[in-house]
Amino acid sequence: MDPQAFARVFPLGSHLCREPMPTMSEMKKDMENLKRHGFNLIKLQENWQVDEPLEGHYDFSRYEEIIDYARRLDLAVYLGLTCEQAPNWLWRKYPDARMVGRHGLPVAYEAQSTLPADGKPGPCYDHAGARADMVRFIKELVRTLGRYENVAVWNTWQEIGYWPQGLVGDDVCYCEHTLAYFREWLQSKYGDLDGLNRAWHARYLDWSYVQPDRGHRVLPLAVEVDWRYFMDNVQIARVLRTRTAAIKEADPLKRPVFAHKGGVAVGAAQDWVYARCHDFMGSSCYPAWGSGHPWDDGHVSQTGRADRYMALHAEMWEHVALTYDYIRSCNERGRPVWAAEFQGGPVSTSFHKGRVPSPADIRRWMLTAVSSGVTAISFWVTRAEIMAPEMNGFSLLDSTGDTTPRFEEAARIGAALNRHAALFGQPTRPWADVAIVVNEETHAFCQVLGQGGENLHYSVRGWYRLLWDLGIPVDFVDASELEAPYIAHYKALILPFPIALSEAVAGKLARYVEAGGHLISEAAPGRMDDHATCNRGELSPTLAQLFGVAQESFTMVREPGDGRKWSPQERTWGEYLEPAMLEGSGALAGWRARANVYIETFQCQGSEPCLRYGEQVAGTVRAAGKGQAWLLGTYLGHSGAAYRSAETHALALALLARCGVAPARVGELALRKRVGEGQEAWVLLNTTDHDVTETVDVAGWRQAEDLLGEPLVREGDGVSLTVPSLDVRVLIVKR
Numbered sequence: 001m002d003p004q005a006f007a008r009v010f011p012l013g014s015h016l017c018r019e020p021m022p023t024m025s026e027m028k029k030d031m032e033n034l035k036r037h038g039f040n041l042i043k044l045q046e047n048w049q050v051d052e053p054l055e056g057h058y059d060f061s062r063y064e065e066i067i068d069y070a071r072r073l074d075l076a077v078y079l080g081l082t083c084e085q086a087p088n089w090l091w092r093k094y095p096d097a098r099m100v101g102r103h104g105l106p107v108a109y110e111a112q113s114t115l116p117a118d119g120k121p122g123p124c125y126d127h128a129g130a131r132a133d134m135v136r137f138i139k140e141l142v143r144t145l146g147r148y149e150n151v152a153v154w155n156t157w158q159e160i161g162y163w164p165q166g167l168v169g170d171d172v173c174y175c176e177h178t179l180a181y182f183r184e185w186l187q188s189k190y191g192d193l194d195g196l197n198r199a200w201h202a203r204y205l206d207w208s209y210v211q212p213d214r215g216h217r218v219l220p221l222a223v224e225v226d227w228r229y230f231m232d233n234v235q236i237a238r239v240l241r242t243r244t245a246a247i248k249e250a251d252p253l254k255r256p257v258f259a260h261k262g263g264v265a266v267g268a269a270q271d272w273v274y275a276r277c278h279d280f281m282g283s284s285c286y287p288a289w290g291s292g293h294p295w296d297d298g299h300v301s302q303t304g305r306a307d308r309y310m311a312l313h314a315e316m317w318e319h320v321a322l323t324y325d326y327i328r329s330c331n332e333r334g335r336p337v338w339a340a341e342f343q344g345g346p347v348s349t350s351f352h353k354g355r356v357p358s359p360a361d362i363r364r365w366m367l368t369a370v371s372s373g374v375t376a377i378s379f380w381v382t383r384a385e386i387m388a389p390e391m392n393g394f395s396l397l398d399s400t401g402d403t404t405p406r407f408e409e410a411a412r413i414g415a416a417l418n419r420h421a422a423l424f425g426q427p428t429r430p431w432a433d434v435a436i437v438v439n440e441e442t443h444a445f446c447q448v449l450g451q452g453g454e455n456l457h458y459s460v461r462g463w464y465r466l467l468w469d470l471g472i473p474v475d476f477v478d479a480s481e482l483e484a485p486y487i488a489h490y491k492a493l494i495l496p497f498p499i500a501l502s503e504a505v506a507g508k509l510a511r512y513v514e515a516g517g518h519l520i521s522e523a524a525p526g527r528m529d530d531h532a533t534c535n536r537g538e539l540s541p542t543l544a545q546l547f548g549v550a551q552e553s554f555t556m557v558r559e560p561g562d563g564r565k566w567s568p569q570e571r572t573w574g575e576y577l578e579p580a581m582l583e584g585s586g587a588l589a590g591w592r593a594r595a596n597v598y599i600e601t602f603q604c605q606g607s608e609p610c611l612r613y614g615e616q617v618a619g620t621v622r623a624a625g626k627g628q629a630w631l632l633g634t635y636l637g638h639s640g641a642a643y644r645s646a647e648t649h650a651l652a653l654a655l656l657a658r659c660g661v662a663p664a665r666v667g668e669l670a671l672r673k674r675v676g677e678g679q680e681a682w683v684l685l686n687t688t689d690h691d692v693t694e695t696v697d698v699a700g701w702r703q704a705e706d707l708l709g710e711p712l713v714r715e716g717d718g719v720s721l722t723v724p725s726l727d728v729r730v731l732i733v734k735r
Contacts, residue, residue, distance in 0.1 A: 010425035011152075012414030013041030013078055013378035014344065014396060016066065022383065024062070028069055030382050033402050035073045037411035038418065042070055043078040043378050045158060047114060049085045052137055055093070060144045071150040078378060079145060080155035081243065083134050085111040085119030090133060096177075097127035099162070101170030102214060109168060114158075115389045121162035125239045126177035135246045142250035153255060155340065156243040159262035159284060160236065160274055174212065178235060183207050185234050186226065199531045200226075220449045222531040225500075229444040232270045240277035258282055260340035264326040267456040267496075269440040271330040272478040282338030283327045284380070286394075287315035287365050288354055289347050295458060295565040296641045309689045312726050315361075316368050316687065317468045322461065324372035329435070329476040333486060334427055336375045342366075344379035344406065348393025359409035360727065366413050367728035371672035371683035373429030379410060416707050420732060423681045428674040432473040433661045434492045436463055437509075439479035441530040445500035448532075452499065455566060455597060455635070459496040459522060462640030466652050468687070469640070471663035471670040482508035488515060492659035495521040496637045502530035506542035513546060514625025518659035521547070523600040523633050524554060547631040548607030548622040557595045557634070560643055566597060582611040582618050582634060584651060587658055591651035593636055594643055600633035607631075630655065667694040669723060681707070682731040686723040693722040701733040 014034055017027055031042060044063055052058050067077050090097065091110055098106040099121050111119035125131045145151055164172045186207075190196040193204050200222040204210055212227035213219065244257045260282035264271055275281035291311035292299050300306040328337045343365070347354035357365075366377060384392040384399040392399055396407040417424045438460065446452035467474045477487065482505070487493075493512060498521055506526055513519050525547075526540020537544060538551045557577045559567055570576055577599055584591040588610045601616040611619025611633060618633035639648040653663070664671040668688055674681040686692045698704045699717035706712055706721070707730035713720040723729050 008425060009040060009421045010414070010417040011041045011076065011078075011376035011378070012039050012410075012418065013043055013376070014039055015043040015045065015341065015378060015381040017044065017381075022386075024065060026383075027066060030397070031066075031070060031073055031075060034382065035075055037407070038415040039075070039411065040418070041076045041078055041152070041376075041378060042066075042382075043080065045080045045082055045114065046141060047082045047085050047119075048134075048137055049087045049111065049119070051141070052087050055087075055089045055133075058140055058144070060141065063145055064148075067145060067148045067151060071148060076150050076152040077148070078153050078155065079151055080158050081138065081141075082114060082118050082158050083138070083243070084122030084158075085114060086123050086130075090123060090130060093133075094123070094127055094129050096175070097123040097130040098175070099124045099164075099173040100175040101164070101168065101172055102174055103170055104174070104214070105170065107164075107168050107172065113387065115387045117163055117167055118158045120167060121164050121172055124173045124175050124177055125242070126173070126175070126181050126235065128177075131242060135242060138243060138246040139250040142247050146251045146253065146255075149253065151255065154247050154251070154257045155259055156240055156247065156257060156278065157259040159341075160240070160259055161262065173231075173235075174214070179211055181235065181238075182212070182227065182230055183210055185230055186210060201533065218448050220445060220452070220532050222533070224448045225444045225530075225532050228447050229440060232268070232444070233273045233440060237273050237277055240274060244278055256280070256336075258336075258338065258340075260284060260338065264323050265443070266322070266326065267438055267446070267453075267460040268443040269438045269478040269480065270443075271326065272480070275330045275332065275335075280331045280335040280338070281327055282340035283323050284341035285320060285323055285339050285365070285369065286341075286343040286347060287319040288343060288357065288361070290319070291315065292318065293458065293461070293641065295638075297644055309726070312364070313687060316364060316685075316726060317465060318461065320365050320368040321372050321468065322464050324369050324374050325464070325474060326476055328373040328427075328429060330478070337373045337427060339369050339374050339377040341380040342369070342377045343394065344381060344396035344410070345384065345394045348385065348390050350389060350391070353393065357406045359405050362406050362409045363413060364726060364728060366410065367683060367730060368685065370417065370424060370674070370681075370730070371685060371728065373427060373674075375425055375427055377414070413708065416709075420679075420681065420707070423674045423676045423679060423732075426676070428676050430673055430675050431489050432475040433490065434467065434472060434494065434656065434659070435475040435477045435490045436460060436494045436496060437477055437479055437482070439498070439501065439505060441479070441502055441505065442498060442500050445528060445530075445532060446497070449499075451566065451568065456497040456499075458566070458641075459635050459637035462637035462642070463494050463496050465640035466637065466649065468670070469649060470653050470656070471665040472656065472661060473664055473672060479505045479508070482512060487512060488517070490517060492518040492520060492656060492661050495519060495525065497522055497635060498525040500528040500530060500532070501526040501540050501543070503540065503542050506540045506546075510542055510546045510624070513627035513629050516626035518628050518630065519546075520630045520655065520659070521632065522635050522637065523598055525631070546622070546624055546629050547620055548605050548629075549602040549620055549631060550605055552601040552603050552616065554598055554600045557597065557599045563643075565642055566638070580613060581647070582613055584654075585609045585612045585619075587621055588619070588651060588654060591647070591654050593634075593648040593651040594639050594645060595634040596638035596643070597635045602631070602633065628659070666696050668692045669694055679732065679734045682733060684721075684723055684729050684731065686725055686727055689725055691722060691724045693720065695720045696731060698733055701735065703734040705732050706730070707732055
């Protein structure tokens with residue numbers, strides 16, 4: 001398949017194989033079967049350990065045979081690298097290329113296969129020799145396989161990250177090569193030791209002494225915050241840029257280069273960094289690998305068994321929609337959005353086999369992904385896994401046979417999406433009116449703050465769930481891009497759990513408001529600065545001025561029913577306020593919302609109360625320039641999934657309405673759109689526990705049809721349709 005032609009379709013793919021490979025005849029048969037069913041893409045995962053078993057001895061013949069056969073079938077190839085599965089000779093050649101854990105022990109694991117975890121954590125590519133050999137191998141691979149024009153896209157990293165805690169039981173990497181790079185980065189950030197010492201409140205006199213904390217406990221210290229930021233955003237990014245540059249230099253056709261995450265880092269901005277290292281970013285998606293967060297109402301950990309509606313709904317809103325709204329947002333506008341690995345069969349981990357996806361599951365997952373802007377779906381995998389850690393799992397096909405109901409449904413939906421490739425194969429999801437701000441400074445601090453990281457994650461996730469329930473489309477924005485021209489598009493920005501902020505970020509938020517935006521912040525914005533140091537007054541000075549407040553009190557509040565989802569055990573009497581609902585005041589009079597985690601109260605200094613805790617002010621609003629700044633004295637986002645109440649949802653809806661943000665709904669159905677020239681796709685999601693029949697207004701549209709050919713009843717300007725509970729229908733309308 002011509003890569004240019006490939007770019008004009010909705011790529012529907014399946015991962016064909018990984019080590020150990022099935023026989024060539026089995027793979028060719030599976031390719032023929034995929035082609036017959038309308039798939040237009042196969043994924044191959046190369047393995048450095050297998051492909052260069054002796055230094056300088058390459059064997060790409062199997063890939064060449066598969067790619068050439070795919071070419072004859074007019075199938076495109078998506079080829080992913082697995083450089084973490086390094087060859088044995090590399091470890092012997094560079095024994096000091098091993099990663100080193102926090103406690104000083106080298107990582108001894110040398111992956112001989114892609115399981116577990118695709119060879120992670122692999123060698124340390126801060127080692128110049130190991131990095132040079134990796135680059136040499138990548139260029140040879142790309143020069144060899146790049147001769148085939150049906151190779152359509154390259155992937156630099158099979159699920160970005162090292163995953164050290166689960167695989168080797170320790171953080172990485174503390175080797176001398178990475179520490180040298182860390183010091184080099186610190187010098188570029190702070191300029192000199194004086195700058196570093198001022199920021200860290202330290203007294204270093206020689207750069208050689210500067211290193212991350214190695215104590216038994218991880219503490220919220222300035223050095224640890226910078227170290228976490230460095231490893232997540234600088235060290236990994238250099239590896240990604242190195243691989244991207246090697247591919248682009250060696251590829252004669254200059255095809256797109258991307259990478260994908262195993263899942264998005266909710267609350268972090270590292271995915272924006274990784275996206276800028278490539279042409280675009282993607283993510284894996286295994287919806288049935290879990291069913292929510294342990295703090296969620298009714299979670300399986302609280303009841304001992306999964307509730308069908310709650311579990312399937314969590315798969316839909318969190319594992320699919322949130323994932324791809326995040327990935328879509330982190331990519332530059334107009335870039336593809338790839339579901340780079342999409343669950344095709346039962347999750348299988350050792351002797352624990354999960355639910356076999358039904359056609360309804362496949363339809364729900366695929367069409368929900370489409371509603372979040374996905375432009376390509378590649379299933380993991382075509383045929384059942386053969387290695388014990390994932391025995392007989394994940395696949396569209398079983399271990400034998402040429403079809404399954406889930407395979408047929410994936411093919412049917414893929415064919416329908418490709419009939420409208422101009423809508424679905426391109427980034428046609430419109431901008432949302434509201435965005436959630438994520439800030440890597442906050443994330444790096446919360447990672448090392450006891451209970452911080454979980455609360456940040458839960459607040460961001462909870463705000464997304466609130467907006468999902470209200471039928472309000474949402475984007476995410478990275479705080480580092482707050483002065484980009486596109487930010488002015490947003491009517492409102494939401495700032496969740498903003499406990500640590502730099503004054504630089506605070507200034508950008510203030511300028512957004514003054515230019516006409518609405519900022520909604522949760523409690524204690526800038527309680528800490530970006531170097532893990534408390535701000536006097538317990539608020540960012542810039543934001544205290546923007547919101548027009550001084551802090552009066554900041555006190556923990558109990559959970560309803562003496563719950564212990566996020567609350568630490570009290571040390572003595574008087575630490576907690578009793579469970580409370582905050583009452584709306586002024587602009588929010590008549591509404592109320594639950595207080596979560598803390599209640600912060602304020603003295604108004606040019607602002608007006610909008611929430612009250614008894615007689616105290618627990619929320620304010622202030623006009624600033626052309627916009628408004630709203631400060632909520634609690635963590636409202638937690639109510640998105642825990643201690644949920646209609647009252648909190650109603651207040652959130654009223655607050656957003658005052659910022660000019662309205663739901664996109666057709667009755668009980670949430671509405672998401674893909675907008676093309678002269679045509680649109682209206683994705684209608686029924687997230688309720690009952691079937692819903694609604695009439696959709698299609699006035700001004702010449703033609704309306706169901707994507708999958710389901711019956712529609714049109715009477716004048718209305719189309720009547722029924723969407724079953726936890727299902728999705730897509731209406732194609734044309735001028």
